[in-house]
Amino acid sequence: MQDKLIYGKTLAQDLRSRIKCEIEALTKEGKRSPALSIIIAGNDPASVYYAGLLKRAGDKDGICVDIRHLEKPSAEDVLSEIDGLNRDRGVDAVLVQLPLPEGIDKKDVFSSLDPAKDVDAQTPLNQGKILTKEAVIFPATSMGVLKILKGNNIDISGKKCVVIGRSTTVGLPAALLLMNENATVTVCHSKSRPLEKYTKEADILVVSAGKPNLIKKQHVKKDSVVIDVGTNDVDGRMVGDVDIEDVSGIAMVSPVIGGVGSLTLASLFENTLELYKKNIHGNRT
Numbered sequence: 219m220q221d222k223l224i225y226g227k228t229l230a231q232d233l234r235s236r237i238k239c240e241i242e243a244l245t246k247e248g249k250r251s252p253a254l255s256i257i258i259a260g261n262d263p264a265s266v267y268y269a270g271l272l273k274r275a276g277d278k279d280g281i282c283v284d285i286r287h288l289e290k291p292s293a294e295d296v297l298s299e300i301d302g303l304n305r306d307r308g309v310d311a312v313l314v315q316l317p318l319p320e321g322i323d324k325k326d327v328f329s330s331l332d333p334a335k336d337v338d339a340q341t342p343l344n345q346g347k348i349l350t351k352e353a354v355i356f357p358a359t360s361m362g363v364l365k366i367l368k369g370n371n372i373d374i375s376g377k378k379c380v381v382i383g384r385s386t387t388v389g390l391p392a393a394l395l396l397m398n399e400n401a402t403v404t405v406c407h408s409k410s411r412p413l414e415k416y417t418k419e420a421d422i423l424v425v426s427a428g429k430p431n432l433i434k435k436q437h438v439k440k441d442s443v444v445i446d447v448g449t450n451d452v453d454g455r456m457v458g459d460v461d462i463e464d465v466s467g468i469a470m471v472s473p474v475i476g477g478v479g480s481l482t483l484a485s486l487f488e489n490t491l492e493l494y495k496k497n498i499h500g501n502r503t
Contacts, residue, residue, distance in 0.1 A: 222469070223472070225472070225473070225477065226478055229481060230480035233487075238279045244495075251281065252281045253282045254282070254311045254313065254486075255285075255311070256269045256315060257299055259322060260290075260318070263451070264449065276487070286303075296322055300331050307497070310498075311490040312331060313337050314338075329341065337490055337493060338358055338489070339353065339355045339391070340386060356489075359387055359485075361395070362478040365481045374401050376402075377402070377422055379404070380404045380406060380419065381404070381405050382406045382410075382426060382433075382459070383425070383426035383427050383447070392426070396422070413437060417433065417439075420438075421442055421443065423442060423444045425446050425460055428450065430457040433459060435467065440469070441470075444469050444470065445471075446459055446462070456475065457474065
C-alpha cells in the first residue's frame, strides 16, 4: 500500500521551516513575534485538541499562540471576546474554532470579526474576495488540499475533480482553488445520489463529508487520486472519510495521519505570517 499513499508531512515541514526563518529574520530586525489568538466556544474535543496542537507548533515556529477557551459562553460572550481581539493591535490573526455551540450564530460571529485578522477567511468580505479572485488568504484546509496535490506533482489542469462537501472552510474554497488551476469541478453533498455516479468520474476526488469510511473502492475510478480531508473519532481512533485499506488498492490516497492535516496547520501559520506582515508594516485594509 505504501506506493499508493500521498503524504503532506514533509511538504508541511518545509513550509514551516521557511515561515520560521522569515519570522527569525523579522525579529532580528527588532520586530515582535506574530500573534495568533484562538477562540474555542464550548468544549468540542477536536477543537480543544487542534488548538493545543497549534500552540505547541507555534512555540516551535516563533508564533505566539493564545487560546481563549470559553467553556459555557453566550453569544454575547463570544462577540465581546472578538471585539477585544479586533481592537488589540498586538494581535495579528484570529481563529474562531468550529463548530460553535447551539444558539451561537456562525454568521453573526464571523460578521463581527475584523477581516484583516481573519486567518481562515471566514468573514463575508474575505469569502467574497475568494469568489472574485481577489483573495490573499484562503481557508487553511483548502490550501492544504492544493498544496498536497501540487507538492506530489499531481497535474490538476484539465482534470475532472469531484469535491464532496460544501462547507466554507473546505469544500467550496477547495472547489474554487481547483477551478483556478483549470480543473473541471463538481461539488457533491448529501443530496447527490447515487454518489458513485459522480465520484467514479473523478480523476481527483476530495472528500470532506465528516462520515467515517464513506468512500470505498466502488466509488473510485482506477488510478485516480483521492484526498481525504475527514477526521472522525471512532472508538478513540482517528478515521478518515475514505476507507483507505479498500481504496488504496486502486487509487492514490492521502492518509489521515501525515496527509492534509499537517499542511492545514502549516497553511494557517502561513496565513498568520501574511496578516502579521501587513499589521507591522501598517498595510492593513
